[in-house]
Amino acid sequence: MSLSTTEPSSTGPDGSSATGAAGGDREPPGGQGPARARRHGDLPIHVVNGNIRMGRRLKDLWTHRELLVLLTRSQLKMKYKDSILGYVWSMLNPMLVLSIYYVIFKYISKNPTPDFAIWLFAGLLVWNLFNNAAMTATTVVVGNAGIVKKVAFPRELLAIATVGVALVLFLIQVGVLIVALAAFQHTPAYLYMTLLPFAMIDLIIFTSAVCIFLSAVNVYLRDTQHLTEVLLMAWFWSVPIVYEWSTVGPKFAKHGLTWLKYLYVMDPITPIAMTFQRAIYGNGYVLNGVHTTLLPDIGFVGYVLALTAVLVASVALFLLALVVFGRLEGNFAEEL
Amino acid sequence: MTQAAIEVDNLSKQFRLYNEKYTSLKERVVHGGRMPFVPFWALSDVNVDIREGETFGVLGRNGSGKSTLLKCIAGILKPTSGEIRVRGSLAAMLELGAGFQQELSGRDNIYLNGTLLGLSHAEIERRFDEIVAFAELEQFIDNQVKYYSSGMYVRLGFAVAVNVEPDVLLVDEVLAVGDAAFQRKCLDHVKRFQREGRTIVVVTHATDTIRQNCDRSMVMNHGRVITIDEPGEAIRAFLADLLGIGTLPGSEGGGIAGNVFSIGTVRCEHGGSGSRPHLYSGESLTVVADLESLGSVPDGMATIAIHDDKGEVVFASDPDDPACRVEVPLGGGTVRFDFPEVPLLDGTYSVSVGVRSLTDTAIFDWKDQVATFEVVNPNRTTGRVRLPLDVSFRHRATGMTGEVPVVPAIPSGDADVPRDSIW
Numbered sequence: 055m056s057l058s059t060t061e062p063s064s065t066g067p068d069g070s071s072a073t074g075a076a077g078g079d080r081e082p083p084g085g086q087g088p089a090r091a092r093r094h095g096d097l098p099i100h101v102v103n104g105n106i107r108m109g110r111r112l113k114d115l116w117t118h119r120e121l122l123v124l125l126t127r128s129q130l131k132m133k134y135k136d137s138i139l140g141y142v143w144s145m146l147n148p149m150l151v152l153s154i155y156y157v158i159f160k161y162i163s164k165n166p167t168p169d170f171a172i173w174l175f176a177g178l179l180v181w182n183l184f185n186n187a188a189m190t191a192t193t194v195v196v197g198n199a200g201i202v203k204k205v206a207f208p209r210e211l212l213a214i215a216t217v218g219v220a221l222v223l224f225l226i227q228v229g230v231l232i233v234a235l236a237a238f239q240h241t242p243a244y245l246y247m248t249l250l251p252f253a254m255i256d257l258i259i260f261t262s263a264v265c266i267f268l269s270a271v272n273v274y275l276r277d278t279q280h281l282t283e284v285l286l287m288a289w290f291w292s293v294p295i296v297y298e299w300s301t302v303g304p305k306f307a308k309h310g311l312t313w314l315k316y317l318y319v320m321d322p323i324t325p326i327a328m329t330f331q332r333a334i335y336g337n338g339y340v341l342n343g344v345h346t347t348l349l350p351d352i353g354f355v356g357y358v359l360a361l362t363a364v365l366v367a368s369v370a371l372f373l374l375a376l377v378v379f380g381r382l383e384g385n386f387a388e389e390l
Numbered sequence: 391m392t393q394a395a396i397e398v399d400n401l402s403k404q405f406r407l408y409n410e411k412y413t414s415l416k417e418r419v420v421h422g423g424r425m426p427f428v429p430f431w432a433l434s435d436v437n438v439d440i441r442e443g444e445t446f447g448v449l450g451r452n453g454s455g456k457s458t459l460l461k462c463i464a465g466i467l468k469p470t471s472g473e474i475r476v477r478g479s480l481a482a483m484l485e486l487g488a489g490f491q492q493e494l495s496g497r498d499n500i501y502l503n504g505t506l507l508g509l510s511h512a513e514i515e516r517r518f519d520e521i522v523a524f525a526e527l528e529q530f531i532d533n534q535v536k537y538y539s540s541g542m543y544v545r546l547g548f549a550v551a552v553n554v555e556p557d558v559l560l561v562d563e564v565l566a567v568g569d570a571a572f573q574r575k576c577l578d579h580v581k582r583f584q585r586e587g588r589t590i591v592v593v594t595h596a597t598d599t600i601r602q603n604c605d606r607s608m609v610m611n612h613g614r615v616i617t618i619d620e621p622g623e624a625i626r627a628f629l630a631d632l633l634g635i636g637t638l639p640g641s642e643g644g645g646i647a648g649n650v651f652s653i654g655t656v657r658c659e660h661g662g663s664g665s666r667p668h669l670y671s672g673e674s675l676t677v678v679a680d681l682e683s684l685g686s687v688p689d690g691m692a693t694i695a696i697h698d699d700k701g702e703v704v705f706a707s708d709p710d711d712p713a714c715r716v717e718v719p720l721g722g723g724t725v726r727f728d729f730p731e732v733p734l735l736d737g738t739y740s741v742s743v744g745v746r747s748l749t750d751t752a753i754f755d756w757k758d759q760v761a762t763f764e765v766v767n768p769n770r771t772t773g774r775v776r777l778p779l780d781v782s783f784r785h786r787a788t789g790m791t792g793e794v795p796v797v798p799a800i801p802s803g804d805a806d807v808p809r810d811s812i813w
Contacts, residue, residue: 100475101474102468124502131493131498200489205482205489205507206482207506387467388405388406
């Protein structure tokens with residue numbers, strides 16, 4: 055729980071002077087002058103009780119946005135503390151992962167897609183953000199027990215800060231991507247790039263929801279961190295990132311599993327990743343006069359609709375995560 | 391009445407004491423998701439209004455719920471039931487440097503901790519040099535705090551905390567840190583907070599802290615409020631509670647030397663007898679002991695010792711003082727020990743009385759800590775005893791002497807900073 059601010063009490067003070075003489079028969083030794091003047095007329099009243107309403111919770115988050123920036127910054131600093139390469143790792147790491155996938159899918163399983171690295175990169179950008187944040191968020195409350203037990207602040211911020219960290223790493227990787235686009239002389243789909251901010255908003259809200267949820271649950275059930283690792287791995291392969299939608303989507307239809315296709319795209323990460331792929335790589339490629347599409351042919355409006363659906367779902371999940379967090383955080387100080 | 395800065399209404403907080411804690415999934419499943427626990431009420435039905443601008447003490451022994459109360463007010467713990475209303479901004483100093491990240495530099499930690507305590511980035515920037523200077527860490531501010539000594543660590547913690555300037559400051563007994571010079575600085579800050587009309591709630595079991603600084607004080611035990619009163623009365627109630635008056639162990643059985651002699655009841659009479667249970671510092675005290683004797687003891691030496699609440703001897707009579715010689719005839723009588731003046735300060739003291747042989751080492755009887763008396767100090771002096779004090783001043787140029795007030799005119803000149811408290 056946290057402190058919440060309400061409007062100044064309607065039964066507010068009369069603004070009169072006599073004050074702090076509160077219990078004033080005993081001045082501190084040497085106290086100069088008798089009056090401890092009341093410093094403010096109307097002060098906001100904080101109420102601490104069992105349940106904090108959602109409105110206050112969101113307002114608290116907003117008033118603590120400076121803290122969010124600082125928590126993000128300190129988590130970033132700690133992530134690369136004492137390492138020689140420091141921030142270089144945030145580029146190096148995904149680059150290495152990217153090259154492994156590239157070698158395997160391009161040369162071992164002979165994927166014919168040209169500029170396959172760009173395709174991979176587009177999807178991995180999305181996944182890396184989600185994955186980085188979710189992995190660190192799971193242990194963030196437990197790892198910051200010192201603060202959680204001794205300082206009052208909206209603890210959700212710890213989880214949201216992990217998203218902030220992941221976002222910074224994401225931006226560094228975007229820099230690498232731009233270099234890669236130039237190197238491969240690959241032209242992105244400029245129209246669809248206008249959808250990227252929208253997709254980012256979806257991604258941030260959805261990731262925050264997952265992070266908030268995981269960080270709170272792990273306090274009570276420490277298995278969560280191990281379970282998360284496995285589930286994230288499975289989740290990764292269920293999103294068309296290292297393979298193309300076109301290699302799975304039609305197969306569902308062929309086996310009469312159209313419902314599975316819908317289930318597949320109901321994973322909020324999938325439409326977001328696809329938007330990135332659509333914008334950065336394009337809808338498909340032409341090789342030897344044959345046109346191959348890699349993504350579902352739903353057009354610009356289709357993407358907008360998909361992202362809107364994801365937004366609605368993400369906001370709902372975010373609020374739900376806050377409710378769960380709020381119910382669990384009451385006993386954080388005892389459980390840690 | 392002044393407006394309340396903090397209103398605590400029917401506050402209760404339950405902790406669950408788990409005999410075995412199942413935090414893994416397997417154990418949860420095996421036990422059907424339920425964990426056996428014993429409910430423990432750390433706070434039950436606490437009601438208190440803390441007025442704006444007052445310095446309010448919360449006294450209680452370990453486990454009395456005082457820190458839980460502070461954590462609930464601070465918003466760190468969620469109350470099980472009840473409500474707390476706090477007027478104005480609030481900052482809690484529960485542990486100095488609690489929010490510090492070991493791996494970050496002192497500089498980064500000032501920003502992080504300051505923001506956690508509610509300072510804005512701009513404010514921290516403005517006060518940064520002041521904070522560093524206060525903590526006396528100019529040289530080390532860019533080192534990671536994990537390399538700091540514990541003294542540097544808490545100095546930095548305090549330096550950040552006192553710069554927060556909240557309307558309501560909650561302080562747990564964290565402040566007896568640093569060397570004497572640093573304690574002086576901390577004390578100045580607290581005094582300034584008081585002068586500025588901020589509300590301070592301090593949780594401690596140091597009665598000196600309460601006496602010197604608080605306007606009112608609350609005593610807690612087992613999560614309940616025992617009393618809310620002026621510091622002097624509250625301290626008395628606290629000490630009474632701490633000692634559990636009347637439960638002092640008295641030695642049973644007869645005399646040590648052959649059962650011929652025994653000390654019966656031992657009573658304390660003092661200047662306040664009849665009107666109040668305690669005596670004030672400086673009043674007289676008489677200890678009266680009934681003696682029973684089956685024979686005559688011509689060469690008895692009466693001895694008396696006074697112990698403090700920890701059982702340490704604060705006074706023991708001279709074993710060879712001829713004034714203590716008593717002749718006890720067959721049948722016994724009473725022996726009186728008269729102290730014309732008791733210069734002891736606050737506390738509950740116990741009395742041991744014995745009679746031994748003058749000629750040999752035989753002890754006729756010895757009653758260890760059989761009676762108690764309480765001393766309440768009506769003044770602001772602190773410590774264990776009140777020593778007679780005269781202060782005079784000689785002007786350097788004129789050689790004139792004159793009286794100076796014992797209480798210094800400038801608060802920072804604290805002549806009465808106690809040795810082990812920064813308050």
